[in-house]
Amino acid sequence: MAVLVTRPDERGAQLVEMLNKSGIAAIHLPLFSISAGRELNELPNKINQLNAGDIIFVVSKNAVKFAAETLKSIGFHWRNDVQYIAVGQSTACCLSSLSEQTVIYPFAQENSEGVLNLPQMQQLHEKTVLILRGNGGRELLAEQAKARGAKVDVLECYQRIPVAYDDNIAQVDLCKRSGVESLIVTSLAILQALIEFVPPEEQNWLKACRLVTVSRRIANFAIKCGWKSENILISARADNASLVETLVTTRTSLD
Structure with missing residues (x-):
């Protein structure tokens, strides 16, 4: 399992590092800078x-x-x-x-x-x-x-500030080749930007990924956009430690 982290800037980079140390491969793809x-x-x-x-x-x-x-x-x-x-x-x-x-x-x-x-x-x-x-x-x-x-x-x-990438398709292809199956999305604005970022032909892949988010409001919006409710996890809190715990606990239960 690999995880795509969309949280911006230093907090996103720290989350990637924490996930990697927990044995979960993670890729950082910030869609905004602060x-x-x-x-x-x-x-x-x-x-x-x-x-x-x-x-x-x-x-x-x-x-x-x-x-x-x-x-x-x-x-x-x-x-x-x-x-x-x-x-x-x-x-x-x-x-x-x-x-x-x-x-x-x-x-x-x-x-x-x-x-x-x-x-x-x-x-x-x-x-x-x-x-x-x-x-x-x-x-x-x-x-x-x-x-x-x-x-x-x-x-x-x-x-x-939205981050501009030279080739969205190449970024999505990298995520798929890296085995991304889960997405961490910490705001509604990021989720909207992620949906717009992924090309139409890859929307089925995107919405088949498990979504880890931080509020029922974001989860409900994701369901309206095509995610299945059983494929969405809501972290108890929005801090990095809680997000890591959510993923580690889920991985353990699946094992």
């Missing part, structure tokens, strides 16, 4: 404008990384009188480490729906929610926070 967001220079002012008790919500470790680097470069310290919320444990730990602040996350359901179920997100009248994220992305949390009375401010901390 770069600094176009609104990062506005971040210090946005944080200064918050009132005590307002909320800073961070969607990913990429948002944490670029935000923290920006603030550190000007000697700006994260405020200790606002609330910090992250979408999952990995992002929360990263933000807590770099900001030296307590960060809340939805332990049982690490997604936007889980965040919206947190007690801190129920009464938002006269509060501001500052969302740190990449370009594009899901609008559910922003929409629901507004519906609950919050003023919502969205700031682009990073950009997803």
